Amino acid sequence: MTMKRWSVVVAVAGALAAMSAAQGVMAQEVVHIGYSGPLSGGAAKYGKEVLDGMQMAADELNQAGVDIGGKKVKIQIDALDDKYNPAETAINVKRLIEEDKAAVVLVPHAGGCFAVQTSNEQQNLFLLAYTSVPQIAQRNNKLTVRIPPEFTSYIPAFVKFEMSTYGKKAAIAPTDSDYGKAWTAAFKPAWEAAGGQIVVENPMSYNKSTDFYSGMSRVLAEKPDVILIGGPSEPTGLVAQQARELGFKGGFAVIDQAKLDEVAKVTNGYPPLEGAIGVLPVAADETPGTKAFVARFRKTHDNRDPSSEVSLNYTAVYAAALAMKIAGTSTDGAAIRAAYDKALKQLPHDSNPNNISGLDDHGGLVAATPLVAIVQGGKLKPSEMNALASK
The missing domain is CATH 3.40.50.2300 (Response regulator)
Structure with missing residues (x-):
């Protein structure tokens, strides 16, 4: 085989390999989980810590590999700043649904959650509500889960x-x-x-x-x-x-x-x-699973301690991905919500730093002793x- 012909063969093989790799990437669907919270203003640090927990869960899930409905997928967190303003929350969530096709959205303040609850059931949108206000769960919104324990x-x-x-x-x-x-x-x-x-x-x-x-x-x-x-x-x-x-x-x-x-x-x-x-x-909790979580977070975040915003929203997103796997869908908010309690009960030990055991009758996470x-x-x-x- 001449050198010229060998070069052509190598080039063709390389092109085929590149096409094959591209097809593999294309075959991996992206599952969008939305976030609307404060990323500027006085509550920006709070909002960013919520987002840190969500992103940590997505990173660990993607590293381990996520399979939903027989397809390998990538979990992507799409974050929008609402400046702690409920009116902005409503606008952001509409955008997350229309542009990113998100079936799950997390909102970390009561006003924004109330705004989303006016229409999320009609939109088949599963709301992860990071607020301990009891009324969020007591409204009996069938597509809402309250993440932290009730402050009462x-x-x-x-x-x-x-x-x-x-x-x-x-x-x-x-x-x-x-x-x-x-x-x-x-x-x-x-x-x-x-x-x-x-x-x-x-x-x-x-x-x-x-x-x-x-x-x-x-x-x-x-x-x-x-x-x-x-x-x-x-x-x-x-x-x-x-x-x-x-x-x-x-x-x-x-x-x-x-x-x-x-x-x-x-x-x-x-x-x-x-x-x-x-x-x-969280860093003062001596529970083994919590200590393991704290160590992992410190390793990837310049030795910074995680707050409960980090730990609880990490768990919320991790459970959402498991619920998608159980339900066999990443697009049907009602089906994902229906599988969420089962997903919480299947959380790996080190992915449950707050010792969540499931949901109460109103759709709120149940933790060990607050x-x-x-x-x-x-x-x-x-x-x-x-x-x-x-x-």
């Missing part, structure tokens, strides 16, 4: 600890979002039923401001023993810090959207949060109130 599970522990440690006069000053309003509506009667008094209500715009001095001055004028604060972690840290700078010596009840370890980064440590009670950080933590002596530690939080 934390309130008995919050009330008992703060009232017994600091006193009976409480101020309410969380975020003014729908989420913050729901917390207020649940916390106020629980505090009063325990014999406490609400001395002032002054919710603030955590997503639009970094200066909370004037709002906190109005709160402190009523001399509260305890202040209910919280929203995204970064502004929550500013609220706590500015309250201390204005002379507040009492305790903080920190609503579950804010994470104590993230808040402490803003306050330069835990001492300014002395007497606070909130949700136990764990809380307190700050005492300038250090974070699990609270003896955890047994109370499980009731």
Whole structure:
């Protein structure tokens, strides 16, 4: 065979190999899971942590290989910024359905979830709702799953600890979002039923401001023993810090959207949060599966600790892919939702850092004991109130 002919053979073989590889790539369908949440503004860090968890799940699933309906697929997260604005959420979700053919969309704030719930059943869209507001699941929307445990599970522990440690006069000053309003509506009667008094209500715009001095001055004028604060972690840290700078010596009840370890980064440590009670950080959980998850996240994220936004939304997306596999479809939202409880029960141990066991009767994820933590002596530690939080 002449050199010229050999070159032609090699070229033809190379072209055939390239065509074969291209066909293999084309044969791998892309399954789109949508996301609409805050990626700019005061809640951007919160929204990005949700997205980190979703993307981590997609990366691990794709590395392991995903088969749906007999076809190998690639899971792709399509993320759009809604600036924490429900009107923008509705626009984004419509775009995700029309342009990306997404049958599953995750939204990490109550207002946006309520907006999506007005039409998702008609659109056959499965909504993964990352908000602990109970009303999201209680609406009996058949194509919604609420991801975090209901925040009401934390309130008995919050009330008992703060009232017994600091006193009976409480101020309410969380975020003014729908989420913050729901917390207020649940916390106020629980505090009063325990014999406490609400001395002032002054919710603030955590997503639009970094200066909370004037709002906190109005709160402190009523001399509260305890202040209910919280929203995204970064502004929550500013609220706590500015309250201390204005002379507040009492305790903080920190609503579950804010994470104590993230808040402490803003306050330069835990001492300014002395007497606070909130949700136990994921990295402080000694459960074996949780520790393995934390180690994997640190390895791929510059040794950063994952928040519960990361861990819970990782699990939510991982379970969504398993539900697609069980249902044999990535396009039928109702079928995926119907398989979701079964998928949660089949989660690999290391892919279930929050120990989710399934769904409750309203379509909310059921976790093990909702764990809380307190700050005492300038250090974070699990609270003896955890047994109370499980009731």
